[in-house]
Amino acid sequence: MNPVLVHLLDLVGVAVFAASGALVASRKKMDVIGFALLATLTGIGGGTVRDLIIDRPVFWLLDQSYLAVCVAIALASFFLAHLIGRRYIVLLWADAIGLAAYGVLGAHIARSAGAGVLPAIALGMMTATFGGLLRDVVSRELPLILKTEVYATAALVAAGLFVGARELGLEAVPAAAIGFAGGFAVRAGGI
Amino acid sequence: MNPVLVHLLDLVGVAVFAASGALVASRKKMDVIGFALLATLTGIGGGTVRDLIIDRPVFWLLDQSYLAVCVAIALASFFLAHLIGRRYIVLLWADAIGLAAYGVLGAHIARSAGAGVLPAIALGMMTATFGGLLRDVVSRELPLILKTEVYATAALVAAGLFVGARELGLEAVPAAAIGFAGGFAVRAGGI
Amino acid sequence: MNPVLVHLLDLVGVAVFAASGALVASRKKMDVIGFALLATLTGIGGGTVRDLIIDRPVFWLLDQSYLAVCVAIALASFFLAHLIGRRYIVLLWADAIGLAAYGVLGAHIARSAGAGVLPAIALGMMTATFGGLLRDVVSRELPLILKTEVYATAALVAAGLFVGARELGLEAVPAAAIGFAGGFAVRAGGI
Numbered sequence: 039m040n041p042v043l044v045h046l047l048d049l050v051g052v053a054v055f056a057a058s059g060a061l062v063a064s065r066k067k068m069d070v071i072g073f074a075l076l077a078t079l080t081g082i083g084g085g086t087v088r089d090l091i092i093d094r095p096v097f098w099l100l101d102q103s104y105l106a107v108c109v110a111i112a113l114a115s116f117f118l119a120h121l122i123g124r125r126y127i128v129l130l131w132a133d134a135i136g137l138a139a140y141g142v143l144g145a146h147i148a149r150s151a152g153a154g155v156l157p158a159i160a161l162g163m164m165t166a167t168f169g170g171l172l173r174d175v176v177s178r179e180l181p182l183i184l185k186t187e188v189y190a191t192a193a194l195v196a197a198g199l200f201v202g203a204r205e206l207g208l209e210a211v212p213a214a215a216i217g218f219a220g221g222f223a224v225r226a227g228g229i
Numbered sequence: 230m231n232p233v234l235v236h237l238l239d240l241v242g243v244a245v246f247a248a249s250g251a252l253v254a255s256r257k258k259m260d261v262i263g264f265a266l267l268a269t270l271t272g273i274g275g276g277t278v279r280d281l282i283i284d285r286p287v288f289w290l291l292d293q294s295y296l297a298v299c300v301a302i303a304l305a306s307f308f309l310a311h312l313i314g315r316r317y318i319v320l321l322w323a324d325a326i327g328l329a330a331y332g333v334l335g336a337h338i339a340r341s342a343g344a345g346v347l348p349a350i351a352l353g354m355m356t357a358t359f360g361g362l363l364r365d366v367v368s369r370e371l372p373l374i375l376k377t378e379v380y381a382t383a384a385l386v387a388a389g390l391f392v393g394a395r396e397l398g399l400e401a402v403p404a405a406a407i408g409f410a411g412g413f414a415v416r417a418g419g420i
Numbered sequence: 421m422n423p424v425l426v427h428l429l430d431l432v433g434v435a436v437f438a439a440s441g442a443l444v445a446s447r448k449k450m451d452v453i454g455f456a457l458l459a460t461l462t463g464i465g466g467g468t469v470r471d472l473i474i475d476r477p478v479f480w481l482l483d484q485s486y487l488a489v490c491v492a493i494a495l496a497s498f499f500l501a502h503l504i505g506r507r508y509i510v511l512l513w514a515d516a517i518g519l520a521a522y523g524v525l526g527a528h529i530a531r532s533a534g535a536g537v538l539p540a541i542a543l544g545m546m547t548a549t550f551g552g553l554l555r556d557v558v559s560r561e562l563p564l565i566l567k568t569e570v571y572a573t574a575a576l577v578a579a580g581l582f583v584g585a586r587e588l589g590l591e592a593v594p595a596a597a598i599g600f601a602g603g604f605a606v607r608a609g610g611i
Binding site: 096106 | 472475532533534536537538540542545549554557563564
């Protein structure tokens with residue numbers, strides 16, 4: 039996959055998960071630092087675990103744009119929360135986009151690093167679910183992954199479709215589109 | 230220690246922890262994906278932390294058999310749960326075997342990587358307890374490691390006896406047998 | 421920064437976080453192994469995450485003194501708990517020292533490894549807060565980081581002042597002193 043596209047998917051994943059973290063901070067009536075912390079943990083959690091396991095440099099360490107996005111989203115959420123509301127439904131949709139994007143991206147990066155089909159799918163699922171899991175454990179919410187039956191399924195579908203389409207010979211970009219669309223559709227159907 | 234034996238101990242640890250994860254999924258009435266997810270997290274959690282800290286390639290990344298075992302155990306548990314029941318006692322015994330096997334294995338791998346006696350024992354304990362801790366935190370159960378006094382003690386005995394026996398000059402295999410038997414006996418005595 | 425000073429700050433961070441872990445074990449009426457486990461997890465948790473993300477050897481793996489300090493503090497706390505009491509206030513102050521020391525140290529090590537300003541501050545905060553977070557999640561306490569508004573702020577101030585002072589051209593040691601004093605003052609003001 040084109041490095042620019044990988045970077046873009048990573049930014050999308052970081053941004054929407056950061057937004058979901060900021061929304062939980064808002065619902066918990068945290069201060070602005072709490073917003074920044076929870077947005078950042080949620081935004082970079084999944085990709086950090088992915089990079090540690092793949093043993094490549096952690097993506098946000100040398101490129102400041104990822105953290106800047108998390109902080110910007112946290113600040114915007116903090117000062118504009120009265121405009122966008124604290125609606126749980128916004129959290130669910132932001133989470134759904136991140137889930138599908140990271141399911142595909144985690145699987146892609148694992149395959150690029152030489153992982154087999156099954157480990158790549160597992161890593162896609164972990165990348166997709168770990169940020170939100172961290173968000174829920176830290177804020178002592180019942181993890182979405184346990185509350186919603188289709189949650190893990192959507193991550194599995196995103197990662198599985200991508201890896202399957204690649205195995206069938208598709209190029210990375212259409213395979214990623216299929217994986218993202220499939221995973222997002224499954225999750226959206228459950229909202 | 231013979232690489233084949235290390236691989237075998239790793240598979241045993243993965244399999245019994247995966248079974249304990251699947252049992253919790255069963256008790257929580259999760260769907261089949263929840264079974265697979267919790268079995269896999271529990272099965273590979275301890276070894277993943279071990280490999281990250283030791284800085285060696287994560288064991289399940291390039292060898293698909295580990296994940297295949299987790300998924301197979303999750304599927305078998307899901308479709309046969311009515312046969313084996315959801316008995317808590319099965320969970321306890323599966324967990325006890327994994328605890329002793331991983332206590333020894335974590336300590337062995339740490340020593341092989343040049344760690345001192347104390348870090349090796351600590352890493353054995355972490356390898357043994359982290360998968361179950363992850364299982365309990367994710368499923369919001371009170372961690373077994375806090376509920377049962379002999380839990381951490383058993384992991385300590387397994388890792389400590391192994392490292393001690395090796396220091397006294399024993400070969401790896403008998404030392405591993407002593408560590409496993411000691412740790413398992415302590416845990417079994419507390420069930 | 422002088423390697424000896426880094427080592428000393430690391431030891432202080434480990435020791436005070438270990439003490440805070442032992443105090444939670446005491447309040448939970450754990451056995452001596454539980455003391456050792458919770459003291460060690462809390463003591464080395466933050467630095468372990470820091471080293472994994474920076475991709476340098478985990479600090480306690482080849483130097484046994486860190487674990488020896490954790491175990492010694494756990495034993496002392498276990499047998500002398502009736503003398504020092506189980507006062508929550510002791511936990512808070514131990515935690516405050518560790519928070520400030522690790523906020524500075526995490527940021528320093530990240531900068532030395534080539535991280536940008538923002539990632540270095542984020543890593544300082546993570547190093548400072550992760551051990552205590554692990555302690556609270558494992559022992560099922562409401563995380564201090566959520567309970568006390570100035571908690572994350574103090575870590576941010578410690579890491580931010582250090583990085584900012586360094587950017588302004590100060591030597592490492594006075595910058596570290598400023599960061600430590602600032603972070604500690606913020607946290608102390610909230611106790």
